[in-house]
Amino acid sequence: MKILAYVFAIFVALFTLIYAVLFSSAGNKLLKPYIENYATQKSGIPIKLSSFTLTSSTLNTTININQDLNLDINASFNLFSQSFDMSYKLSAATLKNFGLNWAKEVSLSGNANGKLKNFIANGSGIVAGSDIKFSSRVLDFAPKELKLDAKGLNIDELLVLANQKPYATGKLNLVADIAYKDQNQSGNAKLMTVSSYLNSKLIKDDFNITLPANFALNLSSDIAIQNQIVHAKTVLSTPIAVAAALNTLYDMDKNEITSDFNLGIPNLAKLEPIIKQKLNGEILLKGNAKAVQGKLDYLDADIKGLGGTVSAKLKDSQIDAQIKNLKLSQILKLASIAPLADGDINGIVKINELNEPALMSGTANLQISKANLKSSELNKIIDSSLKSNIDFALNTNINIDKGLVKSNSSLNSDLLQVSTLNANYDLNTKNSNISLKADVSDLGKFKEIINQELNGKLSLQADAKLKADKLENLNLLSNAFGGEIKASLQGQNLKASVKNASLHDLFVLTNQKPLGDGVINADINLSTIDIKNLNGNGVLSITNGKLNQKNMSELLGKEFPKNVEFSLNSKPNFTNSIVYFSSNLNSNLAKITKFDGEFDINKNILNANYIANIANLSSLEFITGAKLNGELNANGKVKFDKNLQATLNSKLFRSELKSSLNDNLINLNIDKFAIADLLKMLGYAQFYEGSGNLKANYDLSTQKGKFDADILEGKLSKSELTNTVSLILNRDITSEVYKNGYIKGDINQNLVTFKEQMSSPKSDINVTKGTINLATKALNIPIDMNVEKTDISVKITGTTQNPKYDAKSNYLQNKIEKGLEKLLGGKESNSTKSNDAKELIKGLKSLF
Secondary structure (H helix, E strand, O other), rough: OHHHHHHHHHHHHHHHHHHHHOOOHHHHHHHHHHHHHHHHHHHHEEEEEEEEEEEEEEEEEEEEEEOOOOEEEEEEEEOOOOEEEEEEEEOOOOOOHOOOOOOOOOEEEEEEEOOOEEOOOOOOOEEOOOEEEEEEEOOOOOOEEEEEEEEEHHHHHHHHHOOOOEEEEEEEEEEEEEEEEEEEEEEEEEEEEHHHEEOHHHHHHHOOOOOOOEEEEEEEEEEEEEEOEEEEEEEOOOOOOEEEEEEEEOOOOOOOOEEEEEEEOHHHHHHHHHHHHOOOOOEEEEEEEEEOOOOEEEEEEEEEEEEEEEEEEEEOOEEEEEEEEEEEHHHHOOOOOOOOEEEEEEEEEEEEEEOOOOOOOEEEEEEEEEEEEOHHHHHHOOOOOOOOEEEEEEEEEEEEEEOEEEEEEEEOOOOEEEEEEEEEEEEEOOEEEEEEEEEEOOHHHHHHHOOOOOOOEEEEEEEEEEEEEEEEEEEEEEEHHHHHHHHEEEOOOEEEEEEEEHHHHHHHHHOOOOOEEEEEEEEEEEEEEEOOOEEEEEEEEEEEEEHHHHHHHHOOOOOOOOOOOEEEEEEEEEOOOEEEEEEEEEEEEEEEEEEEEEEOOOOOOOOOOOOEOOOOOHHHHHHOOOOOOOOEEEEEEEEEEEEEEEEEEEEEEEEEEEEEEEOOEEEEEEEEEEHHHHHHHHOOOOEEEEEEEEEEEEEEEEEEEEEEEEEEEEEEOOOHHHHHHHHHHOOOOOOOEEEEEEHHHHEEEOOOEEEEEEOOOOOEEEEEEEEEEEOOOEEEEEEEEEEEEEEEEEEEEEEEEEEEEEEEEEHHEEEEEEEHHHHHHOOOOOEEEEHHHHHHHHHHHOOO
């Protein structure tokens, strides 16, 4: 008895402890975070209990789901009888945290009562704009009875709730009355759209399909249930096509469905706004199908249209299909493709054991005969100049034996012959072998297609091996581009070579205008072909290169010089997808004796150093826009990381030039440079001997810039300018030493505007606003000079090659006028002599 008493005491203690943990206020506080964490982990969305009260017979809680949905539950229950009586309310004002573009009211409330394995649930509320009402009996956690009234559901809102864009508008009515008696369901349901249309604009934006305006979409489905058999009649109609399944039967006990299916497009001409092609006739599809346990068991279908017929029958894992006289041009049109080709398509398919790849066997044949590529359509699309159609024929034979598929194909045409295209594919291992042999006997026949001259032949042989649908081995040999191309891939190892290929032909066959010609030789050896981890090395050379003057001019928008020859050598090494390279380029425009650096393929980042020599700057006039004289030796760095950066250093003008390019902005700096050397390079008269400091910047995108030069010390050289001034002053001004002068200006595309000031102990020279037009070489430079209190104005016009000087001096004009009047005015009193004197004074003044 004591033992029983101890056991009873322990039971009471445990029960008291469990009750305290589960159903007391303290226990609720312990359970609440556990329930939240568990529900969040299982659902993958945040679950919070705003309130939570659990007793041994009641539950009252408010649940917040993903910060959008609120669910209120008030329930009473009996743990021993497993019965309950619950009321609930679900509401939301937005569903944005579910990733849905939803900002409308959702409200649903109701009751559920009964036992856990047999209860009735009902509710009503607003969903997708409809006042829905439902009542359902749930047996063994499966709904058996249902009364549903959901009329006026907004189709666009239903699509949004399904995380789709509102591709359709209108209303959807859904009603059901299904009873459950004697373990059988019976009743009916109806689904019907009202005033529904496809959203033509949205479909155009997302799928580039143009539908006629007000494209109606009508769906109706009548469903009857009797003795666990569902019978449905469904019709979907649009202005273009009608689809129907008039006799669909579903056995719920056997999970078996049989149905007819029909699709009719009675007038293919109505498809023209959609496919942008003209079609005539009709397409009719009729058939029957059966599926058991979710797998297709039987199919009998016939298609009539597109100029021919297709019939297919599937029974007991065997399919028999036949294609007769389908027109290739009409199939292309139906796919919204211009009818580039026409021909008759015929084929036969007979395959057994479709559901067992290891046992599958059969044959198939596909032929395209009486076929041709249409010159008129090709000329429109690729701007070719074909004068006649190109005939071709295609034949494919497939044989399947115990899951091994063998395919043999050939293509014959006036341009290209594919004599061999064989493939073996194992349906079980997904391993395959492919071999190809193709020839072009005369590349000259492609002239009317590519509008470029090609000569010679082209041949291609290739063998490939795939393992589990992944390329494992590849061998390729091609005589193309006037040379030979070889490639061998073994796993991740790739070896490839190009010998004596034509750069011109490479441009042409890649549908590019040939920018040049030359002989290409290359070798590459990669230990990995993963673009994220390339490793290996290579070598590339182009010899006997010559740039195409006409096409280069079109590309640059400038008159490119003739007979530009070049050669290129490069040695790339690949390490973890970084290309380390050493290159040089030799041409009669410029020589780049060094271009070494690295390029990160995955990050698209370039770093390089270069050394360049331009023997004659005048050869770059097509780029600079001005004829420059002399030679340039330069070195610097090039970097590309989202934008281009570069530096250029050169010993120039008896100084050191330093310049940089950052994106589109050029900065230039040179100290103590020889001004005469700069004038010589620019092709200007060397009117000044001295030194200066220059800073300049220029924006390539806007073609605007500024420059600021300090003129340190120097003298005016003998020139037409100094000769003109010396003649007026009757003294040599080239001995004057000028210090601390400046010249500042702006560049706006082709117009240079500047001001200048120079001073010496005996003279001042000022230019307030001078202009030089770089395009026309026109000058307009007004110079104000003062030499020993004698003012002189010189206006330089003309061009940089042929400047003109117009000199004036008010001081000398006045001095001459007074001297002449004194000399001539008092000696003759008569009017004739007085007038003659005035005319003489006027003439002399005009000289100054």
